Amino acid sequence: MKYTPKLRLPKLNYKKLLRRTLTLAALLLVISGYIAYTRLYLTPERRFWMAINNNLSTPSVVRSTETGGTGNKSTELTRFVFGAQAAQDKVSSVGFKNATTESNVTTETITTPVTQYVRYNNIFSTEKKSDGSSYNFNAIKNVWAKEPDAKDAEALNTHRLTYAQPLITLAPFGNLTSSARQAILADMKAGQVYETDFNHVTYQNINGEKYVIYAVKVQTKKYVSALQRYFTAAGFGSFPPLDPSGYSDKARVNAQFIIAMKSNTLAAVNFNDRTESYNDFGVTMPVSFPSKTISVDVLQGRLQAAQ
Helix, strand or coil: CCCCCCCCCCCCCHHHHHHHHHHHHHHHHHHHHHHHHHHHHCCHHHHHHHHHHHHCECCEEEEEEEEECCCEEEEEEEEEECCCCCEEEEEEEEEEECCCCEEEEEEEEEECCCCEEEEEEEEEECCECCCCCECCCCCCECCCEECCCCCCHHHHHHHHHHHHHHHCCCCCCCECCHHHHHHHHHHHHHCCCEECCCCCCEEEEECCEEEEEEEEEEEHHHHHHHHHHHHHHCCCCCCCCCCHHHCCCCCEEEEEEEEECCCCEEEEEEECCEEEEEECCCCCCCCCCCCCCEEHHHHHHHHHHHC
């Protein structure tokens, strides 16, 4: 009888095979879910309002602005901290340059709802005095001055308005409760504060990051009303200079809202030849308050003496 060798099949580890199959299935489920979320659920409209919601639920954010040109340029970098230790740390730089002279003044201001600190980080000028000598500002550089603490209702109100004023821009920022956020967002949506065609947005890739750009018309009167509701919800009370009755129903501000697609946060707002860029959402970095200060009057006196 002729011998026929038996075919030996490899032994399968069915438990291991099952685990691999389940892992692959889970991975495919995650991938398909992500694609469905980004392409179907996360529409341009939902992404827009998600970014506005993120604005109102951040412990902190940094805003940078730049205006002017090469000869007369101004920049501001402001770190907003919301919550129990509400504060703003702003570094402002104003530069001037022409064919014969060049100057720059850089100041830092720390503002809270009850007080304010200021110092000159740098003062530089190539301009000469009438006697031909150079200006010397060493006596005032990096010297912190402090406004008097508010001791009555009028002073407290002044500090409150001073603190709230930098928050007035075309998109609100803060760290509100979920119910307060949802109420403000619902009012803004219902009132069509932001007029935009969500079916016609543009996309841009900058340094490997993807952004979606919205052309927005901000209804000034309705947005001012929304800001008043925001100030109240944030605990700042009303802001009398912002009176909705002072704006026409037809008043609009044309703007561009640029949203980072990866984080769904507002990256920039362009309007009226002004660009505001936003980053460092939620980065917890408490403001450091000066321990040694002089009065603002003394600091200004030193500046006048140096001039």
